[in-house]
């Protein structure tokens with residue numbers, strides 16, 4: 001069989017090699033592909049059993065873990081017995097034929113460098129070694145001479161996965177478990193792997209990097225280098241379970257290593273390894289170094305050709321981890337303003353749903369949109385219709401109220417779209433000042449505005465409260481009562497507030513209609529998209545308006561001057577998957593916000609905005625106040641220089657000062673909104689944000705304000 005001809009027939013990935021100017025983008029794509037092909041769903045290890053002993057100057061913990069699909073995974077943790085942690089840690093992924101006992105020193109090693117976990121522990125690292133469980137079933141006579149790993153891999157493939165994917169998922173869970181271990185310094189964790197274990201280490205590190213806000217840990221990989229095409233041709237070196245199914249359509253082995261950049265990497269290969277093609281390995285090593293250099297991380301990748309067979313240079317590995325896991329002088333990872341992130345499991349669900357939509361041929365107003373509406377409806381306890389954006393949601397809602405030629409009152413502190421949508425729906429817009437506690441419409445200012453418009457003979461068709469930062473203002477009750485008395489419709493702009501409540505009632509259920517945005521920066525996103533929440537009759541009109549004012553989807557009968565404000569099925573697939581996470585996302589945001597609440601006192605001069613009692617915020621934004629007279633732009637710049645980006649303000653300019661409105665509103669003053677917009681900042685807060693990142697925000701703020 002001419003294997004090389006088969007391999008050459010594999011379709012090359014059109015842009016992978018050539019057109020990729022930006023190596024960082026290519027690396028991001030490789031990591032995403034690995035997450036997809038590994039079918040990885042990040043999960044936590046749960047300890048089922050622990051037996052502890054001390055021997056040879058080491059503490060030895062025998063664990064049995066359960067997680068996700070796999071149960072009863074054995075692991076051994078070694079820690080220096082005498083000293084106290086937290087220690088830097090190394091997850092050890094042994095080769096195919098190593099035993100847990102041999103690697104962790106319980107039995108004498110059958111090969112001089114097999115006891116790598118003990119030797120790393122002797123050098124001061126806490127190590128965790130998991131058993132792959134590949135010998136399970138090896139006593140089964142039906143297996144015959146077949147390798148149990150091949151059989152297992154076949155079983156995983158039937159389920160759409162692979163053995164390597166499953167092992168990498170175990171290792172990913174182990175990395176998470178180590179980071180939460182009180183004995184471990186959470187930002188000083190590396191992964192070691194030999195042969196098959198190197199493949200596991202590599203893929204687990206890539207999976208970790210593909211998590212929202214995730215970073216690859218330092219990796220040391222021994223005796224696992226070359227390119228897949230050469231490896232598959234040399235039967236000695238090849239086990240089908242050591243690669244992800246169809247990986248070669250996207251990346252070769254050295255592309256995978258390159259995608260770890262900028263994480264510290266040591267790749268070792270033996271000059272006398274019968275399973276490694278020397279020239280292939282040299283070439284791959286050079287490609288990795290070059291790719292690292294292209295991301296500006298030239299020194300971080302080292303390749304070592306060692307005088308050994310299919311083994312491990314343990315001394316080199318120890319030396320590598322000493323350097324890679326040394327206490328870093330930096331303050332920790334940079335803090336971005338926000339991270340829009342989908343974990344690998346959700347990305348998989350989304351691609352499956354997109355594939356469903358593509359296969360069905362129904363690309364708009366189909367099953368995914370209906371699922372999104374159903375899910376949103378269950379959250380709100382009120383019907384919801386999916387539309388193309390938050391802005392179209394607002395415009396549709398205002399058109400249904402019928403604001404054309406009449407006045408719409410909008411809080412002066414909001415996003416431009418709140419006012420612009422009213423203009424597009426044909427209304428005159430006037431602004432109302434906001435109050436400081438709930439950041440909502442000031443009821444006194446609203447009454448004055450309603451009186452003034454009435455006195456001038458202008459009818460106010462609608463008032464649009466905005467739940468700034470995810471806060472439902474207690475003043476909303478007075479606003480609703482005032483509007484109710486005067487027969488003025490309320491349309492909520494709930495773009496910030498999906499998941500927020502006021503006295504247990506969800507934002508989006510107070511107005512006659514409400515608009516939500518699913519733009520990427522919002523708490524839940526569909527890429528682009530929005531939702532209108534309303535009662536049944538209004539909802540029928542929303543469905544008609546979003547689809548050119550048709551009487552029904554299947555008829556060419558138009559009963560209103562609607563537009564194309566539909567949400568595509570592809571967007572709905574993203575939205576429904578993300579919306580299913582709303583409870584989790586808001587819970588995580590709440591934890592992060594509470595940590596800021598508890599620790600902001602350590603920054604002299606910085607005030608925090610307290611969420612009013614009765615409101616449960618989704619913590620879309622965390623609002624804080626700079627000291628009187630502080631120069632916000634200068635503070636922002638100082639923070640940026642310290643690696644911390646503040647989130648965008650809500651908002652930095654009240655609408656009457658935006659150029660589009662400035663002339664019409666010249667001379668008008670809105671003191672509440674003016675003082676709020678000038679003084680506040682929004683601290684970075686996003687799912688996946690770490691404690692260290694939050695600490696770094698505070699440190700940077702303290703320095704920037706001193």
Ligand SMILES: *Cc1c(COP(=O)(O)O)cnc(C)c1O
Pocket residue numbers: 389390391392414415417418466493495496517518519529530
């Ligand atoms: C985001 C946002 C909108 C507009 O939503 P899009 O989906 O971007 O059209 C409207 N109002 C407020 C308050 C917003 O934050």
